[in-house]
Amino acid sequence: MKTYKALSKSLIVMAGVSFVLAGQASAETIKIAVGHQSMCTDTYTAGIVVKELGLLEKHLPKTGKYADAEYDISWSDYSSGGPITNQMMANKLNFGVMGDYPLIVNGAKFQETESLRTLYVAGTGYNLKGSGNAIVVPVDSDVYSIDQLVGKEVSTPVGSAAWGMLLKAMQDNDIPSTEYTLKNQSPAVGAANIAAGKIDAHSDFCPWSELMEFRGTGRKIYDGSETGVPYLHGVVVREDFATEYPEVVTAFVKAVYEAGDWIREDPMRAVSMMEGWTGVEKEVLYLYFSKGGHLTLDPTIKDEWIEAVAFNHTVLEREKAIPPLNFDQWITEDFVKAAYAELGQDYEAEKMTAVDPVIANKGLPNEIWHSRDGVTTYDDMPSFLSAMAEMQGTGAKLNATYVYDIETGLKLFGKTAFWVKDAESYATFLRKGEAESYASDKGGQLIDFDTAIADFIKEG
Numbered sequence: 310m311k312t313y314k315a316l317s318k319s320l321i322v323m324a325g326v327s328f329v330l331a332g333q334a335s336a337e338t339i340k341i342a343v344g345h346q347s348m349c350t351d352t353y354t355a356g357i358v359v360k361e362l363g364l365l366e367k368h369l370p371k372t373g374k375y376a377d378a379e380y381d382i383s384w385s386d387y388s389s390g391g392p393i394t395n396q397m398m399a400n401k402l403n404f405g406v407m408g409d410y411p412l413i414v415n416g417a418k419f420q421e422t423e424s425l426r427t428l429y430v431a432g433t434g435y436n437l438k439g440s441g442n443a444i445v446v447p448v449d450s451d452v453y454s455i456d457q458l459v460g461k462e463v464s465t466p467v468g469s470a471a472w473g474m475l476l477k478a479m480q481d482n483d484i485p486s487t488e489y490t491l492k493n494q495s496p497a498v499g500a501a502n503i504a505a506g507k508i509d510a511h512s513d514f515c516p517w518s519e520l521m522e523f524r525g526t527g528r529k530i531y532d533g534s535e536t537g538v539p540y541l542h543g544v545v546v547r548e549d550f551a552t553e554y555p556e557v558v559t560a561f562v563k564a565v566y567e568a569g570d571w572i573r574e575d576p577m578r579a580v581s582m583m584e585g586w587t588g589v590e591k592e593v594l595y596l597y598f599s600k601g602g603h604l605t606l607d608p609t610i611k612d613e614w615i616e617a618v619a620f621n622h623t624v625l626e627r628e629k630a631i632p633p634l635n636f637d638q639w640i641t642e643d644f645v646k647a648a649y650a651e652l653g654q655d656y657e658a659e660k661m662t663a664v665d666p667v668i669a670n671k672g673l674p675n676e677i678w679h680s681r682d683g684v685t686t687y688d689d690m691p692s693f694l695s696a697m698a699e700m701q702g703t704g705a706k707l708n709a710t711y712v713y714d715i716e717t718g719l720k721l722f723g724k725t726a727f728w729v730k731d732a733e734s735y736a737t738f739l740r741k742g743e744a745e746s747y748a749s750d751k752g753g754q755l756i757d758f759d760t761a762i763a764d765f766i767k768e769g
Contacts, residue, residue, distance in 0.1 A: 310615070311428070311641045338379045339554060341365070341561075344393035344402040347386050347587045348496060350515045350597045351441060351542040354568035354606055355406040355433045355561075357586050358579075360384045362571065364564035370556040388495045389514075391468030394418060398425065403550040404561060406433065408441075408514055408542045410473030413622050415545050417634040426548040430644045431562045431608040434569075435541040437665050440603050440719050442474040442533035442540060443518035447506045448526055453741050455482050455531045461509035464494035464502065470540070474533050475512040477624045481536070486628070503527045515603065519593045522725045523709070529725070532739055534717050539617045543610075555644070562608055562648035569606035572598050577684070592678060592709035601666075601673045601713070601720050609660040610642050666718030675723070678708040690735045691765070697723075698765040710758075714739035715747075728761050729753045735761055 343365075345356025359365050369380055385402065387393050390411025396402045398418065405415060405427075412429060419427045444463070446452045452461070455478055465472045479486070494502065499511035504526035511527070521527030533540050544565065551558045572579040580594035597604045615636060625631035649656035674686035675693040677700070687693035693712075700707060710723030715736050726737040727744035731753030738744035741755075748755050 310636070311638050312643060336377055338381050339375075339557065340381045340383070341404070341557065342383045342385065342402045343404040343406070344385050344387055344396055345406045346389065346393075348388060348517070348589065349408070349542070350589070350594065351408065351434045351540075351604055352406040353433075353583065354572065354608075355404075355431070355542075355544050355565045356384075357583065358568040358571065359561075359564045361582075361586050362568070364567050364571075365561060368560040368563040368567070370560060375556065388497065389466040389469040390415070391466070397427065397545070397547060398422075400547070403547050405545045406542065407545070408470030409540065409618055409621055410470045410625070411468060412543055412545060413473075413618050413625065413634060414468060414631060416636075416639040417622070417632045420634060420639070421632040427545040427639070428548050428551055428644075429543055429545050429610070429640045430551070430558060431544045431565055431648075432610060432614065432645075433542045433544065433565060433608065434604045434606045435539055435614070436534070436603050436605065437539050437613075437663050438534040438667075438717050438719065439474075439536045439538050439540045440532055440534040440666075440717070441515040442471045442512065443529045444475065444478065444510050444512045444531035445503055445518050445521050445527035446510045446530050447503050448528050449506075450509070450528070452510065453530055455479075456484070457530075458510055459484060459488045462490045462492060463510045463512060464492040464499045464508050465512040466495055466499070466514075467491075467493040469514055470542075471512045471514040473621055473624060474536060474540075476628050476630075477536050477538070477621075478512075478531055480624065480627065500526070516589060516593050516597060519596055519722070520589065522722055523590060523593050529739070532717075532719075534719060534739075538620060539613055541614050541617065543614075551644070558644045559647045559651065562645050563652055565608050566648060566652060566654070569608070572606060576600065576602075595678070595684075595709070596711065596720055596722070599676075599711075599720075601670045601711075603666075603720060605664040607659065608645055608648070609656060610640060610645060611660055611663060613663060615640060666720075668718070670713055670718040670720065673713060675713070676711040678710070680706040680708050694735065694762055694765045697762045698767070701762065702766065712737040716740070716743050724758050726758070728756045728758055730756050730761065730764075 346352045347357045390407030393405040394415040397405050419425050465475050496513050496517045502508040503511050576599045580591040584591040646656050674688050678684045712723045727741050729736045729744050729748045731751040
């Protein structure tokens with residue numbers, strides 16, 4: 310891993326000349342251009358939240374050579390990571406916020422040039438199990454597993470994290486690219502085609518799969534957790550910018566950290582405000598940012614992340630879709646360590662901590678989001694289903710319900726989970742195959758959510 314040291318442009322020995330140059334530097338306007346994705350939840354703590362709360366402005370340096378500097382900050386919103394890299398290469402963006410595979414492509418494309426480079430300087434969030442990307446089919450499709458995609462048309466935003474996951478999923482299931490048709494479609498186009506039944510399957514990143522589930526247009530057949538590789542997002546910066554303004558890069562990472570704190574402080578407030586900023590329904594955002602949600606907010610660069618992106622690079626190499634990447638030259642912890650030190654936080658302690666949903670979410674209550682009364686929690690399945698039956702009986706308007714997959718610990722919408730009834734107990738699953746296996750082992754039966762609720766409707 311690279312230890313990065315900003316290099317001064319020149320060494321001026323004469324004090325008088327130094328003073329003049331310092332005065333000139335202090336009067337400059339520093340342009341900070343950030344490429345982010347308001348429709349990708351895992352980028353929010355380095356994108357939309359920082360932008361809307363003015364957190365970068367709060368942390369920008371204002372002393373020393375920056376004492377009289379003016380900042381010109383611009384934010385550009387993109388549908389996926391690929392275009393951000395293109396704009397960074399054209400020197401129209403200094404910072405880029407994107408997912409694991411786009412990050413790798415970014416670093417490799419820059420290193421392919423003779424002189425341009427980027428640095429991977431911080432994370433934003435992760436899911437240790439790999440959840441966040443998924444393959445979705447139309448809700449009434451008869452496809453339930455990835456092997457059924459042979460001979461089908463599958464779309465994805467090529468160059469995105471979901472594209473990388475799709476390639477790995479197909480490799481893992483011994484499905485060569487010649488046995489399915491891959492189409493390049495943006496998230497919005499892919500989601501629209503799923504809703505209209507114009508594509509057999511669509512692979513996309515967070516939160517598009519859950520959006521389709523919530524809106525009732527799509528159904529997951531493959532979740533990123535099945536790849537066995539952590540799913541993460543992060544921040545890259547042009548090296549020339551970092552060389553000239555290292556304190557600005559550190560300030561950006563401090564803003565990322567504070568954005569995570571702001572979300573954790575009050576997730577309900579956060580998802581409600583983020584819905585207004587992005588148009589993504591708050592019920593979907595709650596699936597990511599609430600306690601037990603898919604996303605762990607964490608700017609540290611863990612050893613596991615370096616291993617994950619190095620592995621992901623080999624996935625793209627097998628598809629002949631990426632140049633080489635020197636990870637030691639690309640990845641640096643200097644800025645994130647400096648940010649933590651200035652904030653008085655223990656970087657090494659957080660770096661060594663990784664949240665496993667199987668462990669962290671064990672025993673967390675199921676939830677019902679009542680449109681008027683907000684979220685209520687239920688410690689066991691009978692009380693949860695009894696409450697659902699009672700609310701349905703009164704005609705109460707419910708925004709969403711949340712349960713957990715007993716295999717991965719991932720939070721699910723109650724209506725999209727696969728339910729198994731075993732005697733008088735109930736279990737919920739992300740994947741149909743695991744639900745069927747569990748039902749077979751326990752002598753239970755696969756049921757839907759409405760049937761589970763019906764068991765608790767009181768007659769008379």
